Amino acid sequence: MFSRNLARSIQRSKFYSQSRPFSITDWFKSWKDAAQTQRLIYPPPASQFTTQNRIIDVWVSEKQDIYNYINVKPPLLLNFTFATPRDNKVTQALFDVLSDKSKYPSGKEPVYLVNILADSEGGRELMMDYVVGGKLPCVLVLKHQLPVGKYVPDVDNFSEQDIVEFLKGV
Template sequence: MFSRTLSKSIERSKFYNTNRNFSISDWFKSWKEAAQTQRLIYPPSPTQFTTNNRIIDVWIDQKQDLYNYINVKPPLLLNFTTATPKTNKITQSLFEILSDKSKYPLGKEPVYMVNILADSQGGRELMMDYVVGNKIPTILVLKHQLPVGRYSPDLENCNEQDLIDFIKTI
């Protein structure tokens, strides 16, 4: 049975914020600001490539969409990332390295790269399948459909040279 002393001890303000006013204009403003920070970036056009690498310009957000690209002969880089400004900076650097012959390590065989949206349902399923963990961004290297390497750049201190050094190990 519910006692009066117990009901008096429960403060309504702990569970329900009475000072919060709902405003449609504030809701749209917050939605617009969130949309500005969650932008997908895309690789340069194929005419701008000076290497034999191939960056798939489709963002994978469903598990079955990856199966179209998994059977490639060259090494496949799976870039598990989100669409935030910090992770976009790393993804953009990776795009520039893979598309520019002057930045790409000499003598390296061509690679394919697929971007996987890690904050989608399919992306989370793929993260579990490939045992990526919760460190985003993570670049996973597949050769003959088997994981052979992984790199998780530091969001604060990663630069292009770190990514180039990683690509040299492929």
């Protein structure tokens, strides 16, 4: 009886291993490929800022992490994005404009920027809470904790000047 059950379990395991081949080298290769396409970028250090803006250098991936930043007085920009080279182009331009006084629109009040990793569970929850939609990257403007504006750049035809024009309206 025992040997018959053992024989059946061995036959089942042969069946599963043949229908789903697993290779440790394939697993490492897929992990390496994912690491090459998923790169988080970070803003310049605060010592290089020439504006009064504040870029939070932590990527929010849990819903409760955003609560530390929502109660700020200046307008808050929520940058919903993926960590792909295509979307990093927009995020890097946002960092550059917000940190450089020569690019930032003159006379505008300082803003805070929080980056939200949209492919994390918390990021998806925040996308539903703020009704961001399916087009990413997306920059949402909050004033007094209420959404007052949204900017969805066309990543294919994008320039830094688009962000400057958007920030003039904030």
